[in-house]
Amino acid sequence: MTLTTGQALASIAVMAVVTFLTRALPFLLFDRGDHPPKLVLYLGRVLPPAIIAMLIVYCLRGMTFSAPAGWVPSVLAGVTAVLLHLWKGNDLLSIFGATGLYMVLVQAVFA
Numbered sequence: 001m002t003l004t005t006g007q008a009l010a011s012i013a014v015m016a017v018v019t020f021l022t023r024a025l026p027f028l029l030f031d032r033g034d035h036p037p038k039l040v041l042y043l044g045r046v047l048p049p050a051i052i053a054m055l056i057v058y059c060l061r062g063m064t065f066s067a068p069a070g071w072v073p074s075v076l077a078g079v080t081a082v083l084l085h086l087w088k089g090n091d092l093l094s095i096f097g098a099t100g101l102y103m104v105l106v107q108a109v110f111a
Contacts, residue, residue: 069110077102 003011030037056078064070081098085091 073102073105073110076105 060074063074077098080101081094084097085094
């Protein structure tokens with residue numbers, strides 16, 4: 001499908017307006033003084049644990065217990081992520097350390 005010049009310009013204009021609005025609306029809606037609204041504070045408190053819980057369920061949904069190769073790498077990587085985070089408190093270290101261990105286990109140890 002070939003766009004005419006007018007259609008291409010209209011598409012670009014719509015994309016520019018939508019991009020601008022998605023970046024400007026939070027400032028327009030939530031810039032009412034020095035303190036953020038209670039809703040934003042509440043969401044900032046409850047969403048991170050909820051998102052982590054959803055990611056854990058998503059990552060472990062295909063785990064099988066029929067053979068150790070189906071569950072040992074996932075469990076060890078999860079425990080490693082928790083321990084690294086408790087030890088250092090660094091999100092990136094926890095993510096990359098657990099991911100690296102998982103890849104080594106899946107591709108070298110349980111291959």
